[in-house]
Amino acid sequence: MKFSSLGEREIIDKIWEIVGKKENYDDCVYLDRGNYYQLITTDFIGEGTHFIEDWNAKKIGRFFAAINLSDIAAMGGKPEIFMASMFFPKSMDLEFLEEFIKGMLEILNEFKVPYRGGDLKESGIIGFSGIAIGNVEKNRMMLRNSVNKGEGVYVTGELGKQAAGYFLWKNGIGEGSNYILDVYPRIREGREISKVARACMDLSDGLASAVYFMKKDNYGLNIDFDSLPIHKLAYEVSEDYGIPLEYLTTGFGGEYELVYTSSRKILGKEIGVVDDKIGIWKNGKRIEGEGYAHFSKALDKVGR
């Protein structure tokens, strides 16, 4: 059986079936260290899937560091160190790597996270696999499914900019790639949120994906579409290219904003409530889709 006929979640399930013990997946793996949890996360980006060599290498480097730190942010943690496996073909320009490293360091330095090396290998394509290690106080760790009925649902920042950038780029407007790459790790926000909230995740795969993951047995996120904070570029691209605004803002992902549930608003915008009417709703109708999943519908995300 080829992967193309499976979704990402089915492949992951298959792996756990072989392992014989399913990990309780969250944004990070967490290890009990007595008075705190250690957080470990890894995120890969590859040429042809997440970027192409023509794109701004410095922005790719920033993006790479940001999406790795974002997983620490989603757990309410503080990043401690960063490492990276890097691989490239021998035909690659050294300048690309130099710019990439500079961008990566801009983000790491801002959060005082030391880069501690990793692995360097030859490969058929350019790829980077990051490792972020951090920690969080035991009473401040946030998990995806620690939602409670009656809590409000909140989100940082705005939705749809990265999706809009992608469709601009797909339609020949090179600048679009800069919007795809323009993400920021919500470390400070995550620390604030974790003082009160217990359930959080980052929007790597979109708000519909958060609805899928942030649920208990029979209740979860009930989101009002009309309350979403939407980036102006998403409106423009939706109109110019006829792409549903719902898809750009809930189905595509790549925002790396934080969505959390809490008994009160800490920061961001209120977009719903935790109850048994799970889903994203517009005019009484549930919006379809469960977010971006590799190997299936959104395969051709960045060309090739």
Next chain:
Amino acid sequence: MKFSSLGEREIIDKIWEIVGKKENYDDCVYLDRGNYYQLITTDFIGEGTHFIEDWNAKKIGRFFAAINLSDIAAMGGKPEIFMASMFFPKSMDLEFLEEFIKGMLEILNEFKVPYRGGDLKESGIIGFSGIAIGNVEKNRMMLRNSVNKGEGVYVTGELGKQAAGYFLWKNGIGEGSNYILDVYPRIREGREISKVARACMDLSDGLASAVYFMKKDNYGLNIDFDSLPIHKLAYEVSEDYGIPLEYLTTGFGGEYELVYTSSRKILGKEIGVVDDKIGIWKNGKRIEGEGYAHFSKALDKVGR
């Protein structure tokens, strides 16, 4: 400037130049945790560089886990958890992944190391980036350059089998790939060695590379070529294909055996002494080469 005109070590130096602070590179990154060091290592293998899809997927999975754990072994540590970033094209067969996972688990289960997930992405080629996390008592950690004058030099296992396998495979004998992949993490040996020795590294890039890295300012490994434990396949391949035995056993690498220095033999075979006559010597002549380095002479290691 293209990477093809640079060696791996020059590229790594370039990265640290940008970072502005060079990591004291060893087999693992180590973090001070009060009464112990935490060890973190990452190792990537990619299709076309380290294996091809035709090879035995289960053996590739064993190899992948083994080379990652090997870095923990080289520091004298105990592995705690394992994670993996995996990426593949949509055309890949699910069976390949299943066999790969089974092989990986054979090694992990033998050392009671839980697999804790990681990342799964679409990519232009098949690749796996592993993360092994472990720990070591402070008084038992082994570093590459903690050598002392007068100590003996020792190595576990035998040298040259993986290089021999590579040249068999390159010459159309498919079975050769199984020798390349047949490595074993010397965790138990590393634990024994660390009771006495303070300097150790694994032979991922060959014995000549160990000579390069395991040195103080003006002394290091003085190795007698005639005392090396050589795998019988290396003799055969050297004779059959006219490849120097010295290259197969010291210049190619891939054995993942441990080389260590110590005031007395703990296990393995004595192959030299630590003094100011650094190098691998045969009939009074120094053998050239500094081990396998990517992006330069040995680029075409596994085809493509």
